[in-house]
Amino acid sequence: MTETSDVAAPKARVLFVDDEPRVLTTMRMLFRANYQVFTAEGGPQALELLKTQPIDVIVSDQRMPGMTGIEMLRVARELNPNAMRILLTGYSDLSAIIGSINEGEIFRFVSKPWANEELTTTVARAVAAARASEAAAAAGDAPAPVGPPPGVLVLDDDPTVPSKIQDILGGDFRVVGATTMDEAVGLMERERIGVVISETRVQSSPVIGLIGTLKQHHPELVSVILTDRADAGTAIELINQGQIYRFITKPIHDSQCKITVSSALRHHHRLAQSPELHQRYEVAAPPPTASAPAGKLMDRIRGLRTVVKRWV
Amino acid sequence: MTTFGVVQTPLNEASIRQLLDDIAAAVDGQPEPVLAAAQRLRTAASNVIADKKELVERVSEFLSKPTAELLQATEASYMAWHGTQVAVANQYRQWLVAYAAILLLILALVGIRLVRSFRELDEANDHLEEQVEERTHDLSDALKELKASQAQLIQSEKMASLGQMVAGVAHEINTPLGYARSNAEIVRTSLGDLRALVDAQSRALDLMTHEETDVEQVADALATAQGIGESLNATELTGELDALLGDTEHGLKQIAELVGSLKDFSRVDRSRSDLFDVNDGIDASLKICQNQLKHRVEVVRTYGKLPQIECSPSQLNQVFLNLINNAAQAIDGEGKIHIHTTPTPSGVSIRFLDNGCGMSEEVRARIFEPFFTTKPVGKGTGLGLSIVYRIIEDHGGTIEVRSTPGKGSEFNIELPLKQHSNNPARESTRDATQAVTA
Structure with a gap:
């Protein structure tokens, strides 16, 4: 001391x-x-x-x-x-x-x-x-959110996961599902998304690149990992390069899932209101060997900025 | 009197009666016994007479019956009975014949079957040799497979505990390695600063010793050197760097010790039956699982002065590591492990005691069975203690366990001084190991 x-x-x-x-x-x-x-x-x-x-x-x-x-x-x-x-x-x-x-x-x-x-x-x-x-x-707490809450995007190989999550969350939340990263980015282009719930891998490629790029360009987006392939190395990478908000393991527990998603949405609102906080969730650059999404997808993710900005 | 009986109608009855009367008269007045005897004679004679009368009556009655008719009736009834008996006998005879025929038939069938069986048996006998050979081949294949998979299991258990151990030791190494590496970088960076100071000072010195130098230039150079020296606080810095290098040295020594203990533990450079001090083996194993025990489990060692025993050091170390790990896992939170070693007339005795959760009698009874585990799926192979048992058995030793649920467990190992040169169990492990390496 x-x-x-x-x-x-x-x-x-x-x-x-x-x-x-x-x-x-x-x-x-x-x-x-x-x-x-x-x-x-x-x-x-x-x-x-x-x-x-x-x-x-x-x-x-x-x-x-x-x-x-x-x-x-x-x-x-x-x-x-x-x-x-x-x-x-x-x-x-x-x-x-x-x-x-x-x-x-x-x-x-x-x-x-x-x-x-x-x-x-x-x-x-x-x-x-x-x-x-x-x-x-x-400056104190952000004002209470107005208007409908932003949507929850679920990215998982298993197409039944989004509907399961929708059932757990009930009607207050809008859940959209995607089984590929392409589809996920497409959905984000069209819809207002606040929280992304994702497996660690989709279509047998890791999502870390997507999550990291999303966080880099859209710091107000909050990611939650929902996986049955939990391993320590991946979790560390996801924090360091993706600043994931929560890491939960399958099988899905109703109350845990609900609490996590509502807290993630509140967090998203806080981030959207106070850009000064973004630095707290800044991601580290991935090592050169890490697999990043294809260039075209990265461009689309960057392009999302304007869309998201307009809604916030 | 004697002729009375044979005559049908006795004529002498009256004379007998007369005679009796005469006797009665003659004896009258005679003394009492004579009187009595005469009286008895009279009574007996009258009885005979009465009986004879009845007999005569019966004989005359018998002779008056019609004998011929009765005989005829009896004969007729006999003939009728005889006829029925003959009929019944005939019926039985027929049945007997039928029965005999059936028996004969069955006998014939059995005979045919027997002949056929004999023929089949002969054929089978011809093939038997081939079949036995085939089965033996199958069996030896299965045995080989079994041996290989058993060896593989032993190997994988070994690898699992090795992996756990390496991960633990890696963590132990990472801390000293972390600060040693960082210190080296800091010293290197600071050396750059110090080099700048030394350069500035030597430049000033050069200028001072040079004859045609301007006083102002010298003053400038001196001021620069002094400035650098002040900002660096060279005396303090060198002291700090010295301390950092001291720490680094300490860290490297710790790493060297850890690596050394790994080497001691694995004993790959030692032969299978070496002379070995069991106390050293326990110490090496304790160092290896230090990170499991540190800050949580107190280890109390009571070592006796042990003779060196002939054994496979790496196998015994595996036993010790396994028992220490099990004891540590049985302790929830803080606890103690006691390790006692004592020399015995025939070898050494080693006791591991813990004050962990202990086990029930059912668990205790099965603890050395392969695949028996109380740990959750994926946490234990259930092979650890079965391998411990095997290794101790291979060494000609014994292992016993006592436990009280909630109080703790005690493992007691006895090992002999020398190995029997032809220990078959030992050979089998060697074979199994070779099967894996092959």
Whole structure:
């Protein structure tokens, strides 16, 4: 718990949490030039610090004795919702990752061993997002949405999924279904869509490229992954490159699905009202090897902007 | 008196009566016993006379009956009875004949069948040799397949536990690797800054030692060098870099230890029957599953001074890892594992005790069965303990388990000092392993 900066200019405040003190030493050396660095050797200590200090970004290790990183970030989110959360993981099991997506709303997963450049870039992005959204948070809650809520697009190989979701959600929501990415983009061109519920793969190609491009060009769109092929690597990619809002697994549970979709729609409304928040959900560039949708599809996704803008 | 009986009509009755009267008269006045005897004689004689009278009456009655007619009637009735009996006998005879005929027929049929069976048997006998050969071939094929799949199962269980272990160790390595790598990058970047300082200082020095240099130029160069030095705070920085390099060294040492423990554990460089200290094996296994235990399970080791035993170290390590992992999994939350080793006259004794959830008697009884598992589908192959059992058996040792639900479990292993040179079970495992590698 050390303060390593006394420069007059308000430097961003970054908190590092790790049970290995040597990692904290490294972090202090790496970040002290640009940020006010705080460190904590465990979850409880970090939470104590959060109660007294307005922290902008939290970078936490996942595996720590007593309290895991995800558990700490979940509480941290309640204590300080504005702080951006980054999880440092060496080896994590799937349930921990899904838990952190859904309950901790993580900005990025950074894997151990990290590269300094990657970590500093990620922290810089998180700081920018925290700063930008501070103003939005200060401005208060967005006004209640007016008019009919935007539609929910379901992208799944199984054509029965959209109707199942429509049944669960009831008449208050409009659900449209697509079984290919082409069809999905076509639907988005014609309809006002706020939330995309998607499998991780459709027609045996991963949707990560589509989700990432959508988020990049239409940050107000909220994506939820509904899958029966949950694996940790995909989930991490979907957060880092797609900023998915929730990750839920099949079979579909009625109440969970309903709560997730209504919360996703509220989130969409918030994003549409306050563009300052978009930075909080900025996506990382996919690695060059990642499969991106074909160029033509990307152009169409970019073209969507005008359509969406008009409705918002 | 003696002639009385044979005469039909006794004529001497009167004389007998006279005689009796005479006797009575003669004895009158005689003493009492004579009187009594005379009286008895009189009574007996009168009885005989009376009986004779009745007999005579009966004989005359019998002789007066018509005997011939009666005889004829009896003969006729006998003849009639005889006739019916003969008829019945004849009927039976017919039935007997019919029965005999049927029996003969059946006998003939059985005979035919028997002959046919004998013929078939002869034919079958001719083919038997071929068939036996064929079946034996099928059976040995099936056995081979079974052996191969069993070996494959053992191998896949080994791979599964190895994978779990590697993932755990990878995590252990990632933390020191993370800061070591990051520190190296920081030191490199800082070296660039320090090089700029050194360059500026040496330039100033060069200028100072040069004869035709302007004082102003020297002052400029000195000021630059000083500026860089101040912004860098070189003394502090070098101290920090030194500390970072110290951390890096520590991290690398930790990594080296972890890799070393992996090597100790796998023991691929050791032969199958090596002299081995079991305590070392337990320590190597504990290091491997450290990440499962860390911060949660306390391990209390009570090691005795053990003789080295002849065994396959990698197989025994697999046993220890499996038992430690099971114990750790049985503990929900925090708990303790005790490991005791003691030398015995015939070898070593190893006990693993945990204060985990324990198991019921039904579970305990089946725990070494292949594919028996209490873990959810996909979490355990159900082969771990069956392989443990096999390995211990192959080593000529014994393994026992005691457990109390809710209290914990205890595994007790006894291992001999030496292996029998021709242990058939051991051979079978070797075959199986070879089948996989082939």
